[in-house]
Amino acid sequence: xxxxxxxxxxxxxxxxxxxxxxxxxxxxxxxxxxxxxxxxxxxxxxxxxxxxxxxxxxxxxxxxxxxxxxxxxxxx
Amino acid sequence: xxxxxxxxxxxxxxxxxxxxxxxxxxxxxxxxxxxxxxxxxxxxxxxxxxxxxxxxxxxxxxxxxxxxxxxxxxxxxxxxxxxxxxxxxxxxxxxxxxxxxxxxxxxxxxxxxxxxxxxxxxxxxxxxxxxxxxxxxxxxxxxxxxxxxxxxxxxxxxxxxxxxxxxxxxxxxxxxxxxxxxxxxxxxxxxxxxxxxxxxxxxxxxxxxxxxxxxxxxxxxxxxxxxxxxxxxxxxxxxxxxxxxxxxxxxxxxxxxxxxxxxxxxxxxxxxxxxxxxxxxxxxxxxxxxxxxxxxxxxxxxxxxxxxxxxxxxxxxxxxxx
Numbered sequence: 001x002x003x004x005x006x007x008x009x010x011x012x013x014x015x016x017x018x019x020x021x022x023x024x025x026x027x028x029x030x031x032x033x034x035x036x037x038x039x040x041x042x043x044x045x046x047x048x049x050x051x052x053x054x055x056x057x058x059x060x061x062x063x064x065x066x067x068x069x070x071x072x073x074x075x076x
Numbered sequence: 077x078x079x080x081x082x083x084x085x086x087x088x089x090x091x092x093x094x095x096x097x098x099x100x101x102x103x104x105x106x107x108x109x110x111x112x113x114x115x116x117x118x119x120x121x122x123x124x125x126x127x128x129x130x131x132x133x134x135x136x137x138x139x140x141x142x143x144x145x146x147x148x149x150x151x152x153x154x155x156x157x158x159x160x161x162x163x164x165x166x167x168x169x170x171x172x173x174x175x176x177x178x179x180x181x182x183x184x185x186x187x188x189x190x191x192x193x194x195x196x197x198x199x200x201x202x203x204x205x206x207x208x209x210x211x212x213x214x215x216x217x218x219x220x221x222x223x224x225x226x227x228x229x230x231x232x233x234x235x236x237x238x239x240x241x242x243x244x245x246x247x248x249x250x251x252x253x254x255x256x257x258x259x260x261x262x263x264x265x266x267x268x269x270x271x272x273x274x275x276x277x278x279x280x281x282x283x284x285x286x287x288x289x290x291x292x293x294x295x296x297x298x299x300x301x302x303x304x305x306x307x308x309x310x311x312x313x314x315x316x317x318x319x320x321x322x323x324x325x326x327x328x329x330x331x332x333x334x335x336x337x338x339x340x341x342x343x344x345x346x347x348x349x350x351x352x353x354x355x356x357x358x359x360x361x362x363x364x365x366x367x368x369x370x371x372x373x374x375x376x377x378x379x380x381x382x383x384x385x386x387x388x389x390x391x392x393x394x395x396x397x398x
Contacts, residue, residue: 010349010350012356012357014326016327016328017328018328019331019332019349019353021349021350023346026342028335028341030328030329
């Protein structure tokens with residue numbers, strides 16, 4: 001995934017998920033949970049591979065979140 | 077420029093002459109329209125629909141210059157048509173001549189949606205009561221305009237039926253106070269609901285079926301320079317026979333709807349994102365299923381109560397990573 005630049009994303013968070021504006025590409029994405037939490041974790045640790053980021057969810061849900069983020073950010 | 081007189085103070089022949097000569101500009105909220113048309117039925121429709129609106133003659137400036145003209149081709153003898161013009165451009169194919177009054181209203185909507193990028197332009201109705209604005213987004217077949225008309229005829233101030241203009245700076249919704257577009261069975265429903273309402277003539281066999289426009293209440297026009305602060309976003313859904321049901325709606329889903337349906341979300345870029353996000357943040361968001369207008373009016377009255385919101389109101393989200 002592209003390096004997470006703290007200036008790149010504009011985010012609005014709500015309990016059920018978040019929306020993000022990608023300043024680099026001009027895209028808007030909406031994410032429910034747990035994808036939203038994984039995205040936030042990635043922003044905190046941009047050098048980590050997505051699979052290495054831990055989420056308090058069952059493995060299947062975590063894998064789905066990784067796949068969703070890779071879909072939203074294909075260069076992941 | 078000053079707007080001291082209303083369209084209704086002109087006689088119909090006077091109005092028709094001004095319209096034919098392209099001299100008259102009508103003010104609808106923050107927007108002025110200089111109009112030109114020689115068709116008598118269009119003049120009659122405008123004279124009724126915009127009776128309460130201020131006008132000026134030969135203005136030094138108008139935001140939009142629009143005209144309705146009949147194309148000068150052979151069809152005018154067989155199946156006459158009419159064409160919408162803005163700034164001497166014709167952005168649409170002509171329509172049958174008897175749809176002229178409706179085409180003008182649709183053309184005005186298009187003109188705003190295509191160019192008014194100083195505001196976020198939502199495809200939604202909006203009404204105000206006691207300083208609070210409810211926004212009614214418009215999935216197809218939702219009954220949005222029917223509900224909007226009923227609310228406007230029962231004490232809610234009509235801001236707009238089709239386009240809700242949001243000021244990106246203060247998030248206020250501006251008032252246009254233009255006619256409400258109704259179609260098919262909704263026309264008869266609202267005619268029964270408020271027999272004294274004023275209407276344009278009906279047009280038949282349009283792409284939307286039978287259509288007409290309801291004149292905005294005079295009070296909505298008198299207060300069209302007063303914006304309001306959005307408090308609720310309610311997605312109406314008409315469902316025959318259904319009991320009324322108001323249920324909280326996800327803010328992410330509400331945001332997504334506007335990102336996909338606001339006319340100029342993409343054009344505004346980051347400003348569009350920020351404006352929609354703050355708007356959704358400050359509003360309580362609901363889905364609303366209904367079948368009877370009387371039930372819907374009761375639910376909207378309940379929203380006004382101090383403890384009316386079901387929670388998940390303007391509680392604010394995290395501002396993000398910058």
